[in-house]
Amino acid sequence: MNVPVLSLLVFLPVAGACVVALMPRREGVLRGTALVFVFATLLVAGAVFSRFPTGAAGFAFVERAPWIPALGIGYHLGIDGISLLLVLLTALLFFAALVGTWDAVRHRLKEYLALLLLLEGAILGTFLALDLVLFYVFWEAVLIPMYFLIGIWGAERRSYAAIKFFLFTMAGSVFMLLAIIGLYRETGTFDLVRLYELGVPSARQPLLFAAFALAFAIKVPVFPLHTWLPDAHTEAPTAGSVILAGVLLKMGTYGLVRFCLPLFPEAAEAAAPWMVALGLVGIVYGAAVAFAQADVKRLVAYSSVSHLGFVVLGTFVFTLQGLQGALLQMVNHGLSTGALFLIVGILYERAHTRSMEGYGGVAKVMPTFAALSLIVVFSSAALPGTAGFVGEFLILLGALRADWRFAAVAAVGVVLSAVYLLWMVQKIYFGPVRVEAARFVTLRWGETLALVVLVAAILWIGLYPAPLLNVSEPAAAGVLERVEATTRSMSSDGSP
Numbered sequence: 001m002n003v004p005v006l007s008l009l010v011f012l013p014v015a016g017a018c019v020v021a022l023m024p025r026r027e028g029v030l031r032g033t034a035l036v037f038v039f040a041t042l043l044v045a046g047a048v049f050s051r052f053p054t055g056a057a058g059f060a061f062v063e064r065a066p067w068i069p070a071l072g073i074g075y076h077l078g079i080d081g082i083s084l085l086l087v088l089l090t091a092l093l094f095f096a097a098l099v100g101t102w103d104a105v106r107h108r109l110k111e112y113l114a115l116l117l118l119l120e121g122a123i124l125g126t127f128l129a130l131d132l133v134l135f136y137v138f139w140e141a142v143l144i145p146m147y148f149l150i151g152i153w154g155a156e157r158r159s160y161a162a163i164k165f166f167l168f169t170m171a172g173s174v175f176m177l178l179a180i181i182g183l184y185r186e187t188g189t190f191d192l193v194r195l196y197e198l199g200v201p202s203a204r205q206p207l208l209f210a211a212f213a214l215a216f217a218i219k220v221p222v223f224p225l226h227t228w229l230p231d232a233h234t235e236a237p238t239a240g241s242v243i244l245a246g247v248l249l250k251m252g253t254y255g256l257v258r259f260c261l262p263l264f265p266e267a268a269e270a271a272a273p274w275m276v277a278l279g280l281v282g283i284v285y286g287a288a289v290a291f292a293q294a295d296v297k298r299l300v301a302y303s304s305v306s307h308l309g310f311v312v313l314g315t316f317v318f319t320l321q322g323l324q325g326a327l328l329q330m331v332n333h334g335l336s337t338g339a340l341f342l343i344v345g346i347l348y349e350r351a352h353t354r355s356m357e358g359y360g361g362v363a364k365v366m367p368t369f370a371a372l373s374l375i376v377v378f379s380s381a382a383l384p385g386t387a388g389f390v391g392e393f394l395i396l397l398g399a400l401r402a403d404w405r406f407a408a409v410a411a412v413g414v415v416l417s418a419v420y421l422l423w424m425v426q427k428i429y430f431g432p433v434r435v436e437a438a439r440f441v442t443l444r445w446g447e448t449l450a451l452v453v454l455v456a457a458i459l460w461i462g463l464y465p466a467p468l469l470n471v472s473e474p475a476a477a478g479v480l481e482r483v484e485a486t487t488r489s490m491s492s493d494g495s496p
Helices: 005-022 026-053 081-100 110-130 132-153 156-189 190-200 202-219 227-235 240-263 265-291 295-316 320-351 368-378 387-402 404-429 445-463 466-493
Strands: 058-070 073-079
Touching: 005 026, 005 058, 005 073, 005 081, 005 110, 005 156, 026 081, 026 110, 073 081, 073 110, 073 132, 073 190, 081 110, 081 227, 081 240, 081 320, 081 466, 110 132, 110 240, 110 404, 132 156, 132 190, 132 240, 132 295, 156 190, 156 202, 156 227, 190 202, 190 240, 190 320, 190 368, 202 265, 227 240, 240 265, 240 320, 240 466, 265 295, 265 404, 265 466, 295 387, 320 387, 320 445, 320 466, 368 387, 368 404, 368 445, 387 404, 387 445
Parallel strands: none
Antiparallel strands: 058 073
């Protein structure tokens, strides 16, 4: 019997949300039930990874069913090497976020857990949908639980941050919806695989590319569309920040790779210099602004702008190393920045301040926590042996092959990130103990488990990235072949 594993991935957490919503308000039972569904989703994601046909460039485990036949809209799911990486990341980070913040939320716990599970289902659906309307439904569905997670369980300025996040993302989504309708008018289908085969007329590509790219650039966020990010990160509860940084932003970078490059190769080729420039500005600007932050959560938020600039750079230099580096960097950034937000949440739970001046000497009272934190920071700073190094090294290699000046500017960002991250470590973990030591003696079991799992993943990818690179290479090569075929065609036609 063929098990619809992709539907299982999407609807297991959704079913968990329904079960949690119907349960009595008993704290332990609610948390345990949510954990069962999140862990089951992680097991299914692991099973998909273990059975995924390495070397295959197309989509596997494809599921199709009619949804609205009159409009040609179908329920169409599939997974390739690109989406597989993000599905694994999503399942792992939701598990880590739930256990790592086990006792952090007590107010309206049932609603909180139900929204968290709904969010997981919607994000997984976004990475698996192969019908444009289905993709748009999942894309928009993500907005609702995240809006409430920030708006209800966030910090002081939560309402402002939630509304800003919603309005920015919604504004981009409107353009994407118009572009999806425009694509249907041109081709008569919403099916992504069919669209790959048909191709989009050259004359229509610039406008459609711009609409899709704007929606994805806001979500990434690409400079100068990043202003919603620090507020959302700072005000969100710890689990919300982990998911927002670790997974939600990847919806934007995933969209650039899944839609903008293969659907509109000519427009992507034409826009590449601008996208590369924006990526480079984001790398340097994000790092420089992060260095100026006294609030540790805002520092990590601006570091995301810098690190995701690397992903944009790797995507638009059109080299296999650059694109594979961008895909791996999505995973690496999710692990390291998700873990950094978890660390900030653990510190805040004890000291109730986000100011770095309020900390000092944490390594003396919590050496295990400090050791785990240092590995996470080293990964974020792209030190060899950690996951961050592999992704950024491949991106720099790909950028160097395209133009040495891209690599030179990006290298400045690498140096800056090492400076502000080590400065943060010095302030928080070393020097005289400035906090009440009794609050910092032990890590809770959930915090330990979450950090150990994330650090293990960081070290595994850093020391042995081959399994992930082998899975993503055929899909990345397929995307680049479409762009290169278009370039060759333009050259043979004498087009500019």
